[in-house]
Amino acid sequence: MFIINRISPLNLLCFVGFFVASILSLTVEHVIPFYFGIYFFLFFSILNKVRFFRCKKEMDIYIMSFSFLYLLCVILLIHHQYYYDSPFDAYGDDERFYSWGKEFQYNLLSPSYSIYEKIIALVFKFYSLFGFKESIYQVLPFNILVGSLTTVLSYRLAIAITGRDLSVFVVFMTVLMNYTFSQNTVHLYRDIYIAFLSIAFLVDLVEGRNVRALLWVVLVTPFRLPNGLFLIIVYMFIFFTNMTKSSLVKFIFFSGLMLLLLFSSIGSGLTVSKYNLANIGDIFSSRIEKFSEGAQQSGGGLAVLNELPGPVRFVLNNYVQVVRPIGINPPYHPVRESLEDQKILNPRAIGWMITTISLIFLIGPYITGINNILTFRAGINPLFCVYFILMCFVIGFLSFLDRHRVIIIPLFPTIYAIGLCYSNVTNVRVEKKLFFSVCSCLFLLLLLARLIR
Numbered sequence: 001m002f003i004i005n006r007i008s009p010l011n012l013l014c015f016v017g018f019f020v021a022s023i024l025s026l027t028v029e030h031v032i033p034f035y036f037g038i039y040f041f042l043f044f045s046i047l048n049k050v051r052f053f054r055c056k057k058e059m060d061i062y063i064m065s066f067s068f069l070y071l072l073c074v075i076l077l078i079h080h081q082y083y084y085d086s087p088f089d090a091y092g093d094d095e096r097f098y099s100w101g102k103e104f105q106y107n108l109l110s111p112s113y114s115i116y117e118k119i120i121a122l123v124f125k126f127y128s129l130f131g132f133k134e135s136i137y138q139v140l141p142f143n144i145l146v147g148s149l150t151t152v153l154s155y156r157l158a159i160a161i162t163g164r165d166l167s168v169f170v171v172f173m174t175v176l177m178n179y180t181f182s183q184n185t186v187h188l189y190r191d192i193y194i195a196f197l198s199i200a201f202l203v204d205l206v207e208g209r210n211v212r213a214l215l216w217v218v219l220v221t222p223f224r225l226p227n228g229l230f231l232i233i234v235y236m237f238i239f240f241t242n243m244t245k246s247s248l249v250k251f252i253f254f255s256g257l258m259l260l261l262l263f264s265s266i267g268s269g270l271t272v273s274k275y276n277l278a279n280i281g282d283i284f285s286s287r288i289e290k291f292s293e294g295a296q297q298s299g300g301g302l303a304v305l306n307e308l309p310g311p312v313r314f315v316l317n318n319y320v321q322v323v324r325p326i327g328i329n330p331p332y333h334p335v336r337e338s339l340e341d342q343k344i345l346n347p348r349a350i351g352w353m354i355t356t357i358s359l360i361f362l363i364g365p366y367i368t369g370i371n372n373i374l375t376f377r378a379g380i381n382p383l384f385c386v387y388f389i390l391m392c393f394v395i396g397f398l399s400f401l402d403r404h405r406v407i408i409i410p411l412f413p414t415i416y417a418i419g420l421c422y423s424n425v426t427n428v429r430v431e432k433k434l435f436f437s438v439c440s441c442l443f444l445l446l447l448l449a450r451l452i453r
Contacts, residue, residue: 010060010168014067021071028077028087032137036070039141058152060168065148068176073144073186076347083344087136090335090344094188102134115222116190136188143192147185150196151175153203154410160206161384162417174412177358179351180402181409191406194223199410201231202387205238227407230394234387317396318374318389321408322366322415326443327450328353356447363443364436365419366412372422373415380418388415 018040025032044062053059077087088095101120104112105128112118123142124134132138155171158164176182185192201216217235221228308316333349335342359366373385391408395401423432 008060011063014063017067017071021067021074024071024078025074028074028081029135029137031135032074032077035135035137036141036144039145040066040070043145053152054156057165057168058155061152061155061171062148064168064172065151065176066144068172069144069147069182069186072182073140076183076186079345079347089187097188097190098136098139101139105134114190114224116193120188139188140186143185143188146196147181147192150192150199150410153196153199154413157199157203157206157384157411158413158417160203161381161414162421164417164421166413166417170416171413173358173362174416175409177355178409178412179348179355180405183348183351184403184406189403190223191403194220194227195407195410197223198227198231198407201234202384205235205383206381210235210238226394226398230390234383234390237386238383313396314393315374318370318392319367321392321395321405322370322412323359323363325352325356326359326446328356328447360440360444360447362416364432364439365416367419367439368422368432368435369415369417369419372418377418377422379422384411384414387411 022033022037025036047053047062048059053062076089080087080089084090086095088098097117097120100113100117101124104110104117104121105124108118108121108125119142120139123139127134127138151171154175155166158166181195197216197220201213201220204210204213204216213235217228217231220231329346329349329352331345331350331353332343333346335344335346335348372380373388376382376385388408388411391411395404395408420432
């Protein structure tokens with residue numbers, strides 16, 4: 001068990017951030033510090049008791065992640081309250097999950113969109129036993145807790161794959177400074193739960209805990225069916241590649257059973273979460289068509305990428321899913337189409353601007369890391385390479401939603417570490433630091449060109 005014997009400068013900075021967030025939150029709702037404080041210290045004690053933290057650095061990452069996400073959450077709550085007179089995001093998905101949670105607390109067994117709203121309903125049900133009225137601040141801390149645990153596992157995965165002990169600052173830059181990850185954590189979205197269960201699955205597979213890895217598959221499926229199916233495919237691939245002759249019969253039996261179950265479900269029109277399996281082909285076709293049309297209308301890099309030959313798109317997509325966004329929009333960039341006539345400070349424009357600027361310092365290791373992953377460089381666990389490439393394919397060719405990138409962002413510290421540990425895949429031997437500097441300069445020039453244009 002790791003106990004903080006002395007307060008490090010990082011811990012002190014995090015607790016100052018926690019205190020500032022608590023003071024600022026009083027301008028929104030006086031109960032916010034109570035809920036966030038109780039959740040943080042209660043779960044920190046539980047995690048410490050069950051020896052979740054393997055080292056002091058994992059504990060520091062957890063404290064840093066929670067403090068940063070709490071502060072960001074409060075800043076966005078103040079923004080939403082000021083502009084929308086509501087604690088919810090402008091796009092409405094988080095409010096929808098909240099409304100469903102309020103509804104399902106009175107009938108937990110009724111059909112639902114996913115299991116996420118049932119979890120929200122259970123939290124509301126628990127507080128109602130003590131006479132508390134349902135509140136968004138009763139469930140938001142859970143998202144931030146899960147986001148903090150996801151950040152810890154992202155650090156743990158990087159060590160498992162490369163053996164390199166990354167600094168807390170690098171983890172902060174690669175995960176938390178990515179606004180797609182952070183903003184989807186501090187709102188009532190289910191993506192951070194899927195990200196946590198997916199990376200827990202990957203860590204267990206890499207570390208050889210294959211049986212427990214199946215538990216994460218079972219848990220992620222009710223959140224979003226396609227993610228459960230994806231993890232099953234990865235698991236079967238690993239099972240097949242590590243197979244001995246004695247396990248061949250088991251594999252054939254398992255595969256046949258899974259295919260029989262899948263075709264039976266499709267034939268019977270079984271509905272899992274929001275998906276009617278009988279229509280799964282039409283769903284994918286409509287999403288691909290919708291994305292192609294949207295890419296052409298938006299212009300820019302997406303339109304160019306969409307016009308490239310399939311094999312080229314397949315390769316470039318792996319870079320695009322990591323090195324983005326590339327661009328800086330004005331802070332009053334329209335929040336959404338229905339609000340484009342109103343001058344509203346757009347937190348996404350600001351957040352993505354910060355993410356873009358952070359890429360100046362990360363792009364070199366990212367490019368080198370992806371190069372080595374795509375070529376299955378010797379020394380890199382092929383499981384990670386397969387998982388990354390397949391996940392990028394799913395997001396880039398089947399999903400198309402930026403918030404689904406929350407699932408691959410926890411892989412970024414590992415990609416960064418691979419970039420540091422392995423030389424670039426090229427016949428020309430170039431000093432790594434020089435290559436990283438050149439990448440940063442070229443990226444900066446690209447940003448300046450886009451700003452001037």
